Amino acid sequence: MSAPLLVLxxxxxxxxxxxxxxxLLERLQADGWDASGQVELLCDFQLQVEHTLDLLGRSAVLLVDAARPGVVQGAQLSSLQPCPERPAPASHALDARTLLGxxxxxxxxxxxxxxxxxEGAAFGLGEGLSLQAQQHLDQAHRLAQAWVSEQLACAGCAALTSPAGAA
Structure with missing residues (x-):
């Protein structure tokens, strides 16, 4: 049985x-969010058709990805609606809305x-994390923690509003 929440x-x-x-997923794992069995943390290089199976039976899903400069300011959390467009037959990568559709x-x-x-700034092969991205990661971490807490509370899991082992 799948955990009710998925962070992909x-x-x-x-x-x-x-x-x-x-x-960000490493930080959430270090926080212990996946220890309760209520949250699954999953990582991949890109969204693929096979991820439709990972979405089955979930009460909520959080998709996390880097954005090019100027697309968002820092870190931005927004709800998604399914897009009815089908992926091209030769394409294996999907965007989040198409995956939902x-x-x-x-x-x-x-x-x-x-x-x-x-928001990221430097995407070159072999580059490290930029200073701007590090700051945006801190902001995203806080947003992800709040999202998980809210979703667990909404799912009737109010007793699990903090990571395992946290006071």
């Missing part, structure tokens, strides 16, 4: 600020979903 982060740790999604088309339902976009 995408990004390539070898491409500078594209590592923001995976790095495909999940809806294939499964007849899609969980409520949010996107946490984290």
């Amino acid at each position: 982060a995408v990004g390539n740790p070898s491409r500078g600020d594209d590592a923001l999604g995976p790095m 495909l999940t809806l088309a294939l499964q007849g339902t899609a969980p409520p979903a949010w996107m946490l976009a984290i």
